[in-house]
Structures are given as structure tokens and as C-alpha cells.
Amino acid sequence: MQTVTIAGAQVPAIGLGTWHMGDDPALQAQEIEAIHAGLAAGAKVIDTAEMYGSGRAETLVGKAIKDVSRDQLYLISKVLPTNASKARMEQSLDASLKRLGVDHVDLYLYHWRGQTPLVETVDELQRLTEAGKTKAWGISNFDVADLKELWQLPNGPQAAANEDLFNLGSRGVEYSLLGWQADHQLPFIAYSPVGAPDQLPTNLASNPNVLTVAQRHHASAYQVLLAWVVSHQQVLAIPQSSNAVHTKENVLAGNIQLSAADLKLLDEAYPAPTKKLPLDVL
Template sequence: MRVRSFGSIGHRVPVIGQGTWRIDDGARAEAIATLRAGIDAGMTHIDTAEMYGDGEAIVGEAMQGLREEVFLVSKVVPSNASRRGVARACEASLRRLRTDRLDCYLLHWPGHHPLDETIAGFEDLRRDGKILSWGLSNFDVDDLDQALRIAGPYRIACNQVLYHLGERAIEHAVMPWCAHHGVALVGYSPFGSGDFPHPASPGGVLLARIAERHGVTPHAVALAFLTRFQNTFTVPKTSRPERAARNAQAGDLVLAEEEVAAIEVEFPRGPRPRTLPML
């Protein structure tokens, strides 16, 4: 599994991690087994959030005995993101996760609390050792500029955004901004939230052909494409241990230039949208 620097904070993190949105929809035992299989396969970056229902508690149970191996990320909802609210929300997440710290703590999306209050809350938690770093999610360039003005350089660990083959809007401005400022870019919903290319479609045929060449799945090809840049990571979610192992194959897959070019043609990034796409 390839690892790379997570922005400018010094951590080395696997390029392929594990998302946990709606992981509590299925059987709890299988969800835990899936997360553990992913950790065993090298996907030690686990992403969760306070709004993910029972997701944090499932992650906490899955991590027992493995906490030191995991790069753990959670998120605060904007309604809780006042300076004091961030502290309360973080303490609640730590209890559910059964740990004493987060490796990174994110603001889930821009909200109504002043951003300087949220960042001050993050810095309080960092000084207290409750979090080791903090970042953002669903932030467009204007919001990122504001955060940078408030926090200063080399404080924002990452920006987590929607990124899959059918939604490449971040490549216009958000991705270059993050690369320029030493901020890791983490793509969520890399399989398109149930809208992965159908095997019989032209795009599906292309992915299958590339996958066969490398002995991996079409999903692994998509993940390799999404992490082709040096500051990019992705956190696919699955509820099946065998699928977690197959997703992890993308961590060692480097696509040839002609394969990347073919995927870019089949799944064009399109024009820059007026607003940042998000789920």
C-alpha cells in the first residue's frame, strides 16, 4: 500500500482509506469485520463523523487493539462548530470511538458559526492533545482562502470533497489550491454513491479492460485514477470484507499514462460549476 504525506502535517497516510457513511445500515458484526479486513490490507486511514449514526461506535469497536495502527478522522457538524461546541462534540466523538485522541478533526461543511471560532476550537483541542491536526470538508476555494487567512499556513491538514469518475469538478480549482498550499485532498464517495459505471457502458468496458490487464477490479482502477496526484487520497466505503481487500489493491496500482488518458477522455471533468458539488 502506497503512503504519502498527509498535507504538511508530517503524517504518512495510505492513499486508500476506509469511509464509514451508512456503515450501520447492515449487520454490525460484518461492518466490524470489514473495517478490520481493511486495516489488515493496509487501509489504516479510517474516516467517520458524528452525524454517521452509529458509525463512530462501530469504528471504535473495530479499532480495539489496533488503535496505534489507525489514522483516525472524524467530523463535527456545523451546528456544533462554535468554539465551545467543537470541544463538546469532540469529547462525545472520543467516547463513542473509545479513544483519547483523533489524528484529524474536520468541519463537515461550512456553516453559520464564524469560522474563526471553529478554528480556535480546533486549536484548543490540538493544544490539549485531543486532536493531532484539523481540516475541512466540502470547502470551495473562497472558503479555503478564508480559512487560510484565519489559521495561517501549514495548519489546514486536508480538505475532504466529493470526487469520483463522474464528478471531477474539484480538478478545476480546489485541487490546485490544495496542492499549492500543502493541503491533502481526500475524495469521498469515490464510487459515485451507487452510480458506478455499468459494466456494459463504454466507461465500464474501459475500466474492465484496464482492470484485467492489471489483475484487479474496475473499482480498484477507479481508485488508482482518483489518487494519481501526489496530494490526493480517497476513502471508499464497503460493508463486505472481501470487497475491502479488493479495494486495497488500488494502493499498489499505478496506471500507465495512456490508461489515465483514456479514462480522462471517457469520464471528462466538464466545465467548472458555479458551486462546489457535495452530498
């Protein structure tokens, strides 16, 4: 299975996303079952955020992991821009930890840029890391210009990962961002790695070339889409599913090795960018 190393911690390259989970009490048992299925299949990363359902996703994760050994988990959460100040961030993180039922997260991300000066946010992220409430910190929805600005700050290069939208139908980050992050040993976390219905003009999973590659590997189209994302070095994918079978399949996609011929076929369907594009954001 492909792996990614974040701040010295090696984790399987496919984890579990939780956006939109925890919103419907009637689905709680099913969603917890899906998280358990993903962990049983070998996932370690669970990605969540205080924004997701105004904390309901974190509460759901907390219920799902209460009997799971902490060292079997790599927990990521995120702070909203409105809470990313010296005055508010620790209170925000404490609330996330309480909902998750843990004393620390493994990675705490600045969800997207807001009005607080970047240096203030970064210094507070570093302080909370040194206080042990998170093992590492990072950023989300940052592009190359943002990262260059970050790297000029005293604590900026302490960032452990950047999380952005990336999938076969949304390849803009390949033009310069992935290369910049590789050059600076900054792992990349891909959200919406199989595409999002409201983001893409067509469904990636129904593309003939994707289906051809899936048949070659006796895999589902979604597994191929995930395998493509994590075929990039130091890229972690966090697909979300509330279905236990699908969640297991997602995690097992990390075992699929795409050939040069597979990659060529996928490139023909969805070519790599030839110029800098605006960062895709959901």
C-alpha cells in the same frame, strides 16, 4: 502502495470510509469483519463522523479497533456545523472520543460550513489540537473561495486537509481546487471515490473504458476507479464497504499503477472539466 502525508503523518492513500455503517445491528459482525480486513490489507485511515448514524458509525469503529494498536491507526472524525462553536465543539469531540474508545483522533474536520463564524470554529479547532484531543484539524466540503477565506484567518493555514467529493465521474475539483491545495501543501481527501448511485447518471464501474483498463491490470472496475483517484498527488481515498472481500480489494487498489494509455482511455470516457463547476456535495 501509494501514500499521502497529512500533518507529518504518512498513511496509505486508500483508507476506510464508514458512512452508513453501524445503522443495522444485524450487520455489526460483518461490518467489523470488513474493517479488520481493510486494516489487515494495509489500510491505516478510518474516516468517520458524529453525523454518521448519529454516532453509531463511531461506536462501530470503536468496537472494531478496541484490540488494534493505536499507532496502527489514523482516525478521522468530523464535527457537525451545529456543534462547531466554542461553546459546543469540545463536548462534541469528547463524545466522539468516548464512542471511539480513544483519547485522541488524528484529524478532526469541520464537516461543512454552518452559521458559526469561521474564525470561531477555526480557533476552537486549533485550541483542541493544542490540547491534544486531536493531532491535527481540517475542513470538509470547502471550495477554493472557502479556502481563500480560511487562509486569511490567523489559524487558517494550520488546516491539515480538506475532504470533498471526487471520483472519475465527478471531476470538478480538478479545475482549480486540487491545484490550489497543492500550491498550499493542503492534502485532499476524496469521499465517494467510486461514485454514488444517487449522484451519477450512470454506474462508473460498468463503463467500457473502465472495464478495458481493469482487464489490463487483472483488477476489478472499482479498483481502477480507486487507482485513478489516488494517482493524483497527495489525494487520500476513503471508499466504504461492509464486505470484507471488497474492502480488501479496495485497499489493494493502492498498488495499481495506471499508465499514460490507461489515463487517456479514462479521460476519453469522463473528460476533465474545462471550466469552474459548483462543488459536488452529498
